[in-house]
Amino acid sequence: MEKIKLGDCYSPRPKWKKVAYGGRQPGYDDNYTDESFLQDMVMNANVVKRDLLQVMQDSVSISQYLCIVALVVCAWICTLGSVIDESFLLSLDATLLVAGFFVLSLTATKFSLQILSRYFLNISFFISGLYVLAPIYQTLTRSISPDSIWALTVSLLMVHLFLHDYSGSTIRPPGALNNPTFASNISLNASIVASVLVASRLPSRLHVFAIMLFSLQIFLFAPLVTYCIKRHSFKLHLCFSLALTSTTLGIIFSMHRLLFVLFLGLLVFISIVCPYWLIKMQEYKFEINGPWDEAKLCFDIIE
Numbered sequence: 001m002e003k004i005k006l007g008d009c010y011s012p013r014p015k016w017k018k019v020a021y022g023g024r025q026p027g028y029d030d031n032y033t034d035e036s037f038l039q040d041m042v043m044n045a046n047v048v049k050r051d052l053l054q055v056m057q058d059s060v061s062i063s064q065y066l067c068i069v070a071l072v073v074c075a076w077i078c079t080l081g082s083v084i085d086e087s088f089l090l091s092l093d094a095t096l097l098v099a100g101f102f103v104l105s106l107t108a109t110k111f112s113l114q115i116l117s118r119y120f121l122n123i124s125f126f127i128s129g130l131y132v133l134a135p136i137y138q139t140l141t142r143s144i145s146p147d148s149i150w151a152l153t154v155s156l157l158m159v160h161l162f163l164h165d166y167s168g169s170t171i172r173p174p175g176a177l178n179n180p181t182f183a184s185n186i187s188l189n190a191s192i193v194a195s196v197l198v199a200s201r202l203p204s205r206l207h208v209f210a211i212m213l214f215s216l217q218i219f220l221f222a223p224l225v226t227y228c229i230k231r232h233s234f235k236l237h238l239c240f241s242l243a244l245t246s247t248t249l250g251i252i253f254s255m256h257r258l259l260f261v262l263f264l265g266l267l268v269f270i271s272i273v274c275p276y277w278l279i280k281m282q283e284y285k286f287e288i289n290g291p292w293d294e295a296k297l298c299f300d301i302i303e
Helices: 052-058 060-080 086-107 113-138 146-163 182-199 205-232 234-255 257-282
Strands: 003-006 009-012
Touching: 052 060, 052 257, 060 146, 060 205, 060 234, 060 257, 086 113, 086 205, 113 182, 113 205, 146 182, 182 205, 205 234, 234 257
Parallel strands: none
Antiparallel strands: 003 009
């Protein structure tokens, strides 16, 4: 055993051990470590191994919502170009409302007659208030140039897409508590303001009411409906996404060929290229854990 000199005598050097907060041990340098220091080292303990197919399936929710927003924009363009009139929009609004309640009644776990009546009452107040406010929306941006309106609308839609909760973590089926995040609130508000800006460029009160009802149905209820479908059956979720994507691409192709190519490239980039990049980047992820890491405090919340 190695000995160290303490005063005029020699004594065995004590065994080295880890000392918290940089405490110094006699006979050892401050930066000394022995062979036991790295015994508890763990490499890549928290790294999640991802599968390419699973990541591609997870990206379906993003592609699905992009198609939903693209359909809303197509409806806006057709309404502004007088391709579709207000009677068609009102029929579409009624169809979407009935279809949404039908899907919720089939897929939601807690959907009773009481919840249905409460939702019907809330929707009635919502539609009535929207119809009363339609003349205000129609004249809201009369003094603003069209270029400013379109630039602001595009910017708000970009904010909506970037901050939207694609995981569905802040969306709950009927009867459950809903705790929206700050980012999801900003995303929803951005979509509503963009809808108001587009509606303010329409010629009649009924046009404004119909397009506002259509837009708010999509932005408010479409995430809830798609969440319930995915929660009920993932295969049904994939079939619905495939049908929605095909419909969206067909409508965009009939409107503009270049936009069709760009949108198709965006869907391929999100559904195939991005998952592949994520899997490849996992190979370069390197994480080291050990007893030198900071302690993590865990609190049990008692409700």
